[in-house]
Amino acid sequence: MSETSVLRGPVTVRSARPDEYDLVGELTVEVYVGGGMVKPDSGYVPELRDAAGRAAHTDLLVAEVAGEVVGAVAYCPPGSRYAVVAGADEAEFRMLAVRERARGRGAGRALVEACLDRARAAGLRGLRLVTQANMPAAQRMYERMGFRRTPERDWTLDNGVRLLAYHMPL
Template sequence: MSQSESLGPVHIREARPEDDAAIGELLVDAYVTQYAKKLPEVVYTDERKRALRDVAPKREVATVLVAEVNGEVVGTVALFPPGAPGSEAWVPHAADLRHLATAVRYHGQGLGKPLLDAAEALARTWGVAAVALHVRRGVAGVARMYQQRGYVRTPEGDLDTPSVYLEAYLLRLQG
């Protein structure tokens, strides 16, 4: 399949256990190839790849959504409810959006939009005040995509870990 393969009808649904392997490989492939283009200094360790592939524990604490095209899982995003284990939300009553990724062959074709639309709609049904997320410092295009959706840079939520600096963004859903 070519890099410019056209996107057919997209179906968004909640991930099932049988999707875990496809989601894990999609995350690793998308992160490794896209960060290599944008930030060549970023190296994904085997430990990080294992963590990305370990989808089942994430489904236990978060809602993992997938995008399907012709029955194939080609995108994913996870939404952690407020207070869930693994959530990195820094404000009370906020959902945490994590691990947005799309199949490399569909990058740049708008596949992230229906995934984000579904995740944000889910957050609204939860009645949360906001959706929080983090973007690796230096990935300006990703940050711009979120800002165009209404997410606001929120430095007090930044995470400075030994291996990466993550910049915080927040989408307010309620006053």
Template structure:
């Protein structure tokens, strides 16, 4: 089940986010800095909408939708809505949760009457990146590296 984030979800989504990224510890040159930034995921609720995925009473995934014109990193067009920090608990993977969270972001971009939605990811995300490509996202340009890991911006046309 998907629902909107509540402030008392903060600890649970940080736990899920850290678990989701743990497999990439050896890819990032500054793992402590990277995980400190991952642990700031609840702050995305200040400029965007965090959506959580629950299985029973347990949060198993989350994503942030940042709407058009909301503050976002400079490598995105400021008018684009974006998907940030899609995370799924490793114990809940393979059940379509990441896709459901992404589709909810697409619905919100359509609600906001945006012609496109964007995200940034990296080739080390060997499950997420192929999913985004299957869903119609296309690479538009490189983004700044994060702790030595190359990232790129992907955009999907809507409607």
């Protein structure tokens, strides 16, 4: 499918397959680096690319439209080494990425809803996330979905990148 073709059809969310880990890693780097959210020489790029590593410690989910993987997210249950702000009775999601040409079609929302569904099914108290201050579109989506800012859990990375924390009680 060409990058300029129109995507048609419903969004489907499912677990990523091992044969898709490289694709998910490249998609995540494409979104974060290509979108100007992470510098190409950032030490975070190898972590973004390592979807197989994420899949070993999280539930790595993908969004598909018309058979094409257009987005991904890592759902981090309690105890996951990828959960950085969640408490013992909360889950977290990380590295939400949706290709530019698929935005506005509900893929990001569907991935977040899948994380909410998993947290509810596990009987957890809430779902948390952190997002970079330079991601206003994502912040608007989270707030429309009912997530609320929890600034007491914000922090700034060593490289000066500010991370904003959000929470959805369940």
